[in-house]
Amino acid sequence: MSNPSTERTIAQIALYAALIAALGLLPKFAIPIAGGIPITAQSLGVMLAGVMLGPVRGAIALLLFLLVVALGLPLLAGGRGGIGVFMGPSVGFLVGFPFAAFTCGLIMKLLKNSPVLPAAWFSAAVGGIAILYVFGIAGMAWKMDTTVMQAASVMVVFLPGDMLKVLLAGLIAQTVWRGMPQALISRA
Amino acid sequence: MISLYRPASSWLHNHRAGHKLLALCFVSIFIFPLTSLALLLSLLMLCASMYLSLGKDGLAEMRVVVPLWPWFLMMLAFHWYSGEPVAGLVAVVKMVLMILLANLLTLSTRQSDLLSALQQGLTPITWLGFSTRPLALSVSLMIRYIPVLVLLLGQHRQAWRARGGAERRKWLLVVPALIGALRLADHVGESLTARGGVSGFR
Structure with a gap:
């Protein structure tokens, strides 16, 4: 897959964008350690898109996902969609999605020579948690008109769930890489 | 949808x-x-x-x-x-x-009206030689993929159940389903190329 055609690239990007949507349709599951706060699998898709597709394609996949949400499809977790979601408190996370995927892909690319599992864990943690939280917290502080510290305190409850998703993203990337190495485009 | x-x-x-x-x-x-x-x-x-x-x-x-x-x-x-x-x-x-x-x-x-409005708004980039067709193609491909992905996961689940797989470990199916979906994406890409690619037959 050294020189994939435009069509193949489009097919892959659309697939990951659809995967993020499909993960959002999964029922929410509550994890006990987070006090039963329902978490969704959607940001797992963001991490996977970056880790698997690499920085540029990963970010484009997320932009495509956001565009289709804005067009009015209820694809965000909980069945939300339409332009209204960009006016709500979680706008920072939405804007952060492409940046998070870009970061995941970039780190994955930089760690090209290290084993897949730790590299994917590290990329997913930095992109899918650190970068995404920076955008998300900034968006909350702005939209809710609160201080950054207040907004950040909200995120504490989501942290265990997101760490679980980082673990999953790494394991999935590793297993897919074993079964279909060329699918890890960030390493091609 | x-x-x-x-x-x-x-x-x-x-x-x-x-x-x-x-x-x-x-x-x-x-x-x-x-x-x-x-x-x-x-x-x-x-x-x-x-x-x-x-x-x-x-x-x-x-x-x-x-x-x-x-x-x-x-x-x-x-x-x-x-x-x-x-x-x-x-x-x-x-x-x-x-x-x-x-x-x-x-x-x-x-949605279709919004998408065409967006394409219209992007007209200036076509003057620079870019096309808005890949955008429209990606949007429709993605929307079409969603039910296909759900179906794919359902098929893996049925096969898993038929083999006597434990219901609570069904999350293990994510990876085979993802690999199947990636194979499908490769086929879709090749089929698109075979049918004239993003720009269609000219």
């Missing part, structure tokens, strides 16, 4: 998608700096009357903001804690207003 569009005939449905989009942009820019609670509340009333004018159960469409109540509660609590309860109310009312206005566009405009 499910959509938030609400088929009906109202004055709002008759406006062009691009115009509604532009209007939403301007109104949002106008509302954003407002801090007067009275003004925001009267704008909210105005917005509610727009919902009302959409015909019967138009007002019910305002329920989109209901699931956000924990956020609103949190905003009020944070502002209460900092000793500015009115600022919290202003922030909540402003957010409700913006979401409701944006939702008016979503429920009165077909």
Whole structure:
């Protein structure tokens, strides 16, 4: 897959964008350690898109996902969609999605020579948690008109769930890489 | 595919998608700096009357903001804690207003109309030699993929069950399903190329 055609690239990007949507349709599951706060699998898709597709394609996949949400499809977790979601408190996370995927892909690319599992864990943690939280917290502080510290305190409850998703993203990337190495485009 | 569009005939449905989009942009820019609670509340009333004018159960469409109540509660609590309860109310009312206005566009405009408005808005890039066709193709491909992915996962699950796999470990199927989906994407890409690619047959 050294020189994939435009069509193949489009097919892959659309697939990951659809995967993020499909993960959002999964029922929410509550994890006990987070006090039963329902978490969704959607940001797992963001991490996977970056880790698997690499920085540029990963970010484009997320932009495509956001565009289709804005067009009015209820694809965000909980069945939300339409332009209204960009006016709500979680706008920072939405804007952060492409940046998070870009970061995941970039780190994955930089760690090209290290084993897949730790590299994917590290990329997913930095992109899918650190970068995404920076955008998300900034968006909350702005939209809710609160201080950054207040907004950040909200995120504490989501942290265990997101760490679980980082673990999953790494394991999935590793297993897919074993079964279909060329699918890890960030390493091609 | 499910959509938030609400088929009906109202004055709002008759406006062009691009115009509604532009209007939403301007109104949002106008509302954003407002801090007067009275003004925001009267704008909210105005917005509610727009919902009302959409015909019967138009007002019910305002329920989109209901699931956000924990956020609103949190905003009020944070502002209460900092000793500015009115600022919290202003922030909540402003957010409700913006979401409701944006939702008016979503429920009165077909996706296809919005997409063509967007393509029209992107006309300048075609002068630079770019095409908007890959964009339209990606959007339709993605929408088509979603039910296919759900189906794919369902097939893996049935096969897993037929082999006697434990129900609580079914999450293990994510990887084989993902590999299957990636194979499918490769086939789709090749088929697209075989059919003339993104630009179609010329």
